[in-house]
Amino acid sequence: MAHITIGPEFFAKAKNDYGCWQWAIVREFMQNCMDAPRTSSIEVGIEEKVIDGHDKTVLTVANNGEPMSRDVLVDKLLALGGSAKAAGSVGGFGKAKEILYFCHDSYQIETGTFAVLGRGAEYEIDEIPMLKGTRSTVVIDGAVKASLIAMFDRFADECYWQGSLTVDGTRLHCKRDVGENVRTYDWGEVFAADMESPEDDGRLLVRIDGKPMFRRSIRAAKDVIVELSQDSVIVLQSSRDSMKYQYQQELNCFIEEIAIDTSSSLRRKDPEVTVYAGDKLGLTIPDGVDARAEMAFLIEHLPKADFRRQVAIAASSSQQVKATAVRVSSLGHEFILKNSFKGATPMGYAPDEFNRYARSVALSWTRIMLLIWKLFDEQLDFSVGFIFDPDRVAEYDRDAVNGRVFYINPFETGEEGYEKRISRWSLTTRHKWEMLATAGHEYCHYAGFDYHDESFTSYYTLKVEPVLHHHSAEFAKCFKNPRSK
Ligand SMILES: Nc1ncnc2c1ncn2[C@@H]1O[C@H](COP(=O)(O)OP(=O)(O)OP(=O)(O)O)[C@@H](O)[C@H]1O
Ligand SMILES: [Mg+2]
Numbered sequence: 122m123a124h125i126t127i128g129p130e131f132f133a134k135a136k137n138d139y140g141c142w143q144w145a146i147v148r149e150f151m152q153n154c155m156d157a158p159r160t161s162s163i164e165v166g167i168e169e170k171v172i173d174g175h176d177k178t179v180l181t182v183a184n185n186g187e188p189m190s191r192d193v194l195v196d197k198l199l200a201l202g203g204s205a206k207a208a209g210s211v212g213g214f215g216k217a218k219e220i221l222y223f224c225h226d227s228y229q230i231e232t233g234t235f236a237v238l239g240r241g242a243e244y245e246i247d248e249i250p251m252l253k254g255t256r257s258t259v260v261i262d263g264a265v266k267a268s269l270i271a272m273f274d275r276f277a278d279e280c281y282w283q284g285s286l287t288v289d290g291t292r293l294h295c296k297r298d299v300g301e302n303v304r305t306y307d308w309g310e311v312f313a314a315d316m317e318s319p320e321d322d323g324r325l326l327v328r329i330d331g332k333p334m335f336r337r338s339i340r341a342a343k344d345v346i347v348e349l350s351q352d353s354v355i356v357l358q359s360s361r362d363s364m365k366y367q368y369q370q371e372l373n374c375f376i377e378e379i380a381i382d383t384s385s386s387l388r389r390k391d392p393e394v395t396v397y398a399g400d401k402l403g404l405t406i407p408d409g410v411d412a413r414a415e416m417a418f419l420i421e422h423l424p425k426a427d428f429r430r431q432v433a434i435a436a437s438s439s440q441q442v443k444a445t446a447v448r449v450s451s452l453g454h455e456f457i458l459k460n461s462f463k464g465a466t467p468m469g470y471a472p473d474e475f476n477r478y479a480r481s482v483a484l485s486w487t488r489i490m491l492l493i494w495k496l497f498d499e500q501l502d503f504s505v506g507f508i509f510d511p512d513r514v515a516e517y518d519r520d521a522v523n524g525r526v527f528y529i530n531p532f533e534t535g536e537e538g539y540e541k542r543i544s545r546w547s548l549t550t551r552h553k554w555e556m557l558a559t560a561g562h563e564y565c566h567y568a569g570f571d572y573h574d575e576s577f578t579s580y581y582t583l584k585v586e587p588v589l590h591h592h593s594a595e596f597a598k599c600f601k602n603p604r605s606k
Pocket of ligand 1: 149153154157158184186187188189193197198204214215216217218255
């Protein structure tokens with residue numbers, strides 16, 4: 122029977138399958154070596170060379186575990202999708218070989234009495250004097266020694282392993298402790314430890330059997346380590362750079378809980394939050410005309426909506442809130458200002474003194490959020506507000522005091538604050554769609570996608586964006602001045 126030919130171009134793309142291929146190659150080599158039965162020592166050598174006028178890096182990884190049989194070598198390691206690993210061990214995708222061997226200039230694998238010399242899908246196999254263990258040598262394009270060393274350091278730093286690991290002559294310690302067990306899922310144990318670097322954000326580290334798979338920052342003043350208990354094929358995506366959606370969702374909920382507990386220590390500058398009283402937004406509107414009904418009314422774009430009525434509503438509710446010394450929003454609905462800068466709120470941006478620009482941004486943003494609420498059939502109440510922060514265009518936030526809040530930043534500002542501000546939303550067509558996309562983006566955060574990872578992107582592109590496009594005519598009306606026809 123004929124075979125499908127796999128050319129070198131196929132493997133050349135393997136590096137693109139990973140967020141960081143240097144991390145992937147280190148992680149996959151370490152896993153294979155540590156998983157090899159009876160490995161107690163791993164030695165890594167990294168050497169940069171110029172070959173035929175080109176920079177190359179020769180990486181050698183050797184372990185003293187049980188060597189491979191010819192069958193495992195040929196039918197598992199040198200076969201796409203092949204894996205000899207039982208459930209429970211790290212591996213089983215049979216994908217790693219692409220990044221370990223096939224995508225590089227050339228590779229050599231010596232194991233027991235066999236030596237393989239190969240390039241892409243082509244290789245030769247020879248017999249050699251017995252080697253106690255397995256040694257892989259790959260010639261990698263480019264001078265990448267420094268980045269590989271950094272990745273080995275990181276791996277050791279995040280790993281717990283009893284054996285001895287030496288990289289380029291330096292013994293690395295693999296003793297990362299997990300901290301306190303804080304949660305048990307049927308797919309893994311979650312631990313929380315004090316942060317390694319308290320000035321940064323917290324870090325989520327996902328490991329299997331003590332071996333780090335991937336990490337990312339989290340908005341918590343803790344490091345969170347997850348030890349997966351299931352076969353990694355079930356829990357992880359095949360790149361092992363992230364978890365599958367359902368597991369990630371569960372974990373996100375937990376991280377959000379920790380983030381809420383520690384939120385004050387997470388913010389760069391402890392932003393000041395001012396609440397302007399009014400009704401919460403949402404589409405479950407009680408009988409009678411109130412501020413929420415007014416906003417729903419605006420969404421339905423009845424063009425004759427009289428803006429002054431909203432002012433009147435706010436005024437009538439002001440007596441009861443005055444006692445608590447909260448200023449009242451002239452919009453009728455609750456409006457919250459979150460200021461990361463040291464100075465006071467800029468003039469004209471508090472809802473009881475809005476200038477024309479601030480009012481139009483606030484109204485458009487509110488109406489977009491309400492329309493999104495309606496289209497996605499959301500029921501929970503929320504508030505809107507402005508955020509003044511150099512790093513954020515918008516933000517979805519949820520806390521025990523203010524509940525769910527969708528903030529939008531009216532300015533483009535630098536670190537110097539809003540002294541040098543530029544209005545971000547000129548409400549040209551381009552800016553309108555940017556604001557709409559921003560709202561969709563924050564809605565994804567509300568929907569449980571805390572991180573800008575794969576699952577966030579697919580939710581936005583598959584679930585949110587099509588709705589925004591489909592209803593573009595209705596959204597366009599959110600930008601209309603409610604007083605004009
Ligand atoms: N250094 C090694 N020592 C001993 N056996 C090895 C070594 N490296 C690989 N193997 C064997 O080769 C098989 C294939 O390895 P490969 O890394 O391609 O896949 P895997 O580890 O099973 O799965 P994954 O693609 O998820 O890493 C392994 O299952 C293991 O039996
Ligand atoms: Mg492997």
